[in-house]
Amino acid sequence: MTSIETANDETPLAIVCGAGTLPFTVAETVERSGRRVVIYALRGWADPKLAARYPHQWGGLGQFGRLCRFAREHGCHDVVFIGGVVRPSLWRVLPDWGSIRVLPRIIAAYRGGDDHLLKSLGAIFEEQGFRLVGAHEIAPEILVTEGVLGAVQPADCDRGDIARGLALLDAISPFDVGQAAVVAGNHVLAVEGAEGTDAMLARIAELRKIGRIPASRGTGVLVKAPKAGQDRRFDLPSIGPQTIAGIANAGLAGVAVVAGGTVIAEPDAIVMAANRAKVFIVGIPESGRKQ
């Protein structure tokens, strides 16, 4: 892998850009550090207005050849995947894959969970001479730090819910399922699956409306943690402004995430929104995951 040795900050960073503002928070941070950025904007996911601010090209996640050509044209060695992209159907990815040679491996990758899929795609990509980096490596500022962000503190009962949520996420980690759960009054209300965090929070709000949440408003915690052993170059759990809105709407007290293992898009806007909604945000030290 000579690519890894020759990769350096002189070459522009290629961002494969999914949904949300996070890819652009990273792009800004990297540009501020003096490094150039080019955007491979995923059709149907990336924000066109924001993508337009950077040298960019539109394409599909499955257009492997197109992505490689784009990155090579701009002299990129380092490639980073950022932003929400829902696991695509196999038939949607397959037709475009650059080389028939990798087909059997892609199909095999699909048999595992998300994490397995992403790792396999990563390995195939590296064989093409690129280095896959994690958003947290190139812009560590986007990671949630330890302790309370903002003005609202978690109560003692919230600490109990957090510990239970982290233990639950730990237990389901080998199953490569979701990375989030909602716990209230020591009672697990929801476990995230294919629907994602926002839909899970909307479900809690709905259940609360029809009187099926026993815990009173203003109790309960959204807990998010990366899977144990997860390849952190992909799909780290993240919180954004819509997470805070979802938490407030669901009547929860706050959100707990693993410090250093969770990205926060637009941290200033999020902390302001959390303060306004009287919702806490706390980063739990990685060592505190198993209590």
Add this chain to the structure above:
Amino acid sequence: MTSIETANDETPLAIVCGAGTLPFTVAETVERSGRRVVIYALRGWADPKLAARYPHQWGGLGQFGRLCRFAREHGCHDVVFIGGVVRPSLWRVLPDWGSIRVLPRIIAAYRGGDDHLLKSLGAIFEEQGFRLVGAHEIAPEILVTEGVLGAVQPADCDRGDIARGLALLDAISPFDVGQAAVVAGNHVLAVEGAEGTDAMLARIAELRKIGRIPASRGTGVLVKAPKAGQDRRFDLPSIGPQTIAGIANAGLAGVAVVAGGTVIAEPDAIVMAANRAKVFIVGIPESGRKQ
């Protein structure tokens, strides 16, 4: 507990009757065996038309004193809780509890999960001289047996999904969360929380509609299992006609449950519905849970 020794089939069985047809399937089965049945119909849950066929009284789940009086008036020793009842809000249960003496224990029970709550309520009830029995003890015919019910057989890939689902439910068992999950192509799509099985299946149908389920239609399994160490007198997982409709609607291949640990309401109607919908139903031996 002299009540346990004196309890026998000569005394009528008191059924505390929640939602669905299952309580009446049990009532019928018990009456066929020659034992009388009286129904304590939970307001807001029990089916009024079906309840009217039996000696019955309406009341709330929290009207503990009323329930005890009703059972004593009819000379009942054995009481069984059957049918869907969503965990009620504490404030909804409390005002009616017969004795202020049990209040602190009820509140303590609420701090745990559902299983903890039910066990505590059961213990308090037994102190009043009743015997709490499980629906499976008095009408073992309502339990799903080992093997395939109906005409549709699970495929090999379904067997893999079933094993993964059972292992997942086993892993989350200590957290007293849901008793069901959906697995497709070895990928966990949903874990049941406070929303219940029907809502979880509706979610899968919804996600499929918007293209967020990678597995193709006709693959994937609903897996249900009682929690490890669960007090089986309460809240055994159950499947009913609406479960089959939900599975078909979600585009899954079938449902796997733990044989002897799952109740089936209206078995004939369910098997017919499953055959029509080309959905399999399989009872997994308890010994096959951990593979």
